[in-house]
Amino acid sequence: MNLIQLKYFVTIYEQGSVLKASEKLNISQPSISIALKELEAEFETALFQRQHKGMTPTEEGEELYKLAQSLLEQADELKRVIKDLGDGRKVLRLGVPPMIGLAVLPVLYSEFAKENPDVQLEIKEAGREELVKLLKENRVDMVLLPHNAGFDNDLINLEILEYEIVCCVSNKRKISNKDMITAKDLVKEPLVLFNNSFFQTEEIKKWFSKEKITPNILIQTSQLSTMQKMIEAGLATGFMFKHLIQPEMGIKTFSMQRPLYVKVSLVWNAKAKLLRPMKKLITFMKKW
Numbered sequence: 001m002n003l004i005q006l007k008y009f010v011t012i013y014e015q016g017s018v019l020k021a022s023e024k025l026n027i028s029q030p031s032i033s034i035a036l037k038e039l040e041a042e043f044e045t046a047l048f049q050r051q052h053k054g055m056t057p058t059e060e061g062e063e064l065y066k067l068a069q070s071l072l073e074q075a076d077e078l079k080r081v082i083k084d085l086g087d088g089r090k091v092l093r094l095g096v097p098p099m100i101g102l103a104v105l106p107v108l109y110s111e112f113a114k115e116n117p118d119v120q121l122e123i124k125e126a127g128r129e130e131l132v133k134l135l136k137e138n139r140v141d142m143v144l145l146p147h148n149a150g151f152d153n154d155l156i157n158l159e160i161l162e163y164e165i166v167c168c169v170s171n172k173r174k175i176s177n178k179d180m181i182t183a184k185d186l187v188k189e190p191l192v193l194f195n196n197s198f199f200q201t202e203e204i205k206k207w208f209s210k211e212k213i214t215p216n217i218l219i220q221t222s223q224l225s226t227m228q229k230m231i232e233a234g235l236a237t238g239f240m241f242k243h244l245i246q247p248e249m250g251i252k253t254f255s256m257q258r259p260l261y262v263k264v265s266l267v268w269n270a271k272a273k274l275l276r277p278m279k280k281l282i283t284f285m286k287k288w
Contacts, residue, residue, distance in 0.1 A: 001039060001042055003071075003072065003075055004035065005035045005036075005038060005039050006039075006068040006071060006072060007025075007072060008021065008025070008027070008031075008032045008035040008036065009035070009036060009039055009047065009064065009065075009068060010065060010068050010069060010072065011024055011025055011032075012032065012036060012048070012055060013057055013061065013065045016054040016055060017054045017055055018032050018033055018036070018055070036048075039064075043060065043064075045058070045060045046058050046060070046061075047060060047061035047064060048061055073137070073138070073139075077138050090118050090119050090120060090275075090276060090277050091119075091120045091121075091122055091277065092119055092120070092121055092122065092141055092142070092275075092277035092278065092280075092281060093122045093124065093139070093140040093141045093142075094108075094121060094122065094123055094124070094140065094141065094142055094143065094144070094281070095123075095124045095125075095126060095131040095134055095135065095140040095142070095143035095144070096123055096124070096125055096131075096143070096144045097125070097126070097127060097128060097131065097144070097145070097146060097198065097199070098125055098194075098222070098223065098224035099200070099224055099240060099241050099244065100144050100146065100161075100264055101123070101125055101144075101224075102224060102244060103161075103163075103241065103243065103244065104144060104161075104264075105123065107288070108121060109121070111284075111288075112280075112281070112284050115280075115284065116277075116280050116284070119277045119280060119281075124140055126197070126222070127194065127195055127197035127198035127199070127222065128145055128146060128147075128197065128198060128199040129197035129198075130197050131143040131145060132145070135155070135267065135268070135269060136154075136269070138269070138272070141268065141272070141275065141277070141278055142266055142267065142268045142278055142281065143266075143267050143268075144160075144264060144265070144266055144267070145157070145199070145264070145265055145267050146163075146199040146200065146262045146263065146264055147199065147262070147263055147264075147265060148203070148261075148262060148263060151265075151267060153270070154269065154270050154271065155267050155268070155269060155270060156267065156268055156269075156270050157265035157266065157267045158265055158266045158267075158282060158285055158286070159263055159264070159265045160264055160265060160266055160285050160288065161263070161264040162261055162262070162263050162264065163241040163242070163243065163261065163262050163264065164241065164242045164243075164255065164259055164260065164261050164262075165200060165203065165204070165239050165240070165241060165242070165256075165260045165261075165262055166239065166240065166241075166242045166245070166253040166254060166255055166256070166260075167181050167186070167237065167238075167239055167253065167254040167255075167256070168231050168237065168238050168239060168240050168245060168251050168252075168253055169181070169231070169237050169251065169252050169253075169254065170231055170232060170233065170234035170237075170250060170251055170252075171250045171251070171252055172233075172234030172250070173189075173234050173237070175189060175237070176252045178254075180254060180257075181254040182211075182257060183207060183208055183210075183211035183213045184211065184213065186208075186213075186215065186216070186237065187213060187216065188216060189216060189236075189237045190216055190217075190218035190235065190236045190237065191215050191216055191217050191218055191236055191237055191238065192217075192218060192219050192220075192221065192226070192227050192230040192231065192235075192236035192237070192238040193215075193217055193219075193220050193221075193227075193238065193239070194220065194221060194222065194227065195220050195221065195222050196220070198222075199262070200239060200262070201220070203260060203262070204239050207256065207260065218230075218235070218236045219236065227240065228240070228249070231249075231251055232249055232250060232251060241262075242255075266281065266282065266285050
């Protein structure tokens, strides 16, 4: 058994046939078929049931797929780490939520990039829940996460920022004439929120829940631009970081009755080897 055989097997599993796996990998069908037969001979069991319309994994095939996926990911990670220790690419895979990205990425691509021209940033935008999952699966090296509490013991964090989340209302909407806004004022207001995997949405829903009010959610999105455009057009009311709102947007901001502040930390796995790009970002964030 070798990694190439496992890669071919995983591709057959995911594509459903040798033909599609061949097209996906740009490898001849006979080469892939031989690799599969060698695996089945070594394990002394069938890994797929051959059918007219494709291939269905056996129970043994299902189990091998889970193990092979993990092994191939570890092999990729090993290759990346060794390259970084040598003279290979110095890539930093960083996960960032959209609103935090709008504030932080311009600084990283200007100041951090100038100080560290040898570091290549690979940015993954997603909500907090997905980013934590990616981090624990070693699919990103570090993440910037909003939080109001501590982290699991298997994570290390460096607190770098604090933002206020405010209610954002277009000047086109009648409710913008108020001096302050409560949860009750928003009962009939159409709302645009981020998807449920986003930390801000979790906090906003807690705020409504404490007031025993069900929010009137018009749409949920993962795109900051969608939220901003919906608010600017007067189609919905939303919640954003206060510092992101500019006068030309035509948006009025309201602090919560009890102002809602969110901390932002740079987070990484406690057991992860701190590669040079990671150390450089930690140093930069400490100064920033």
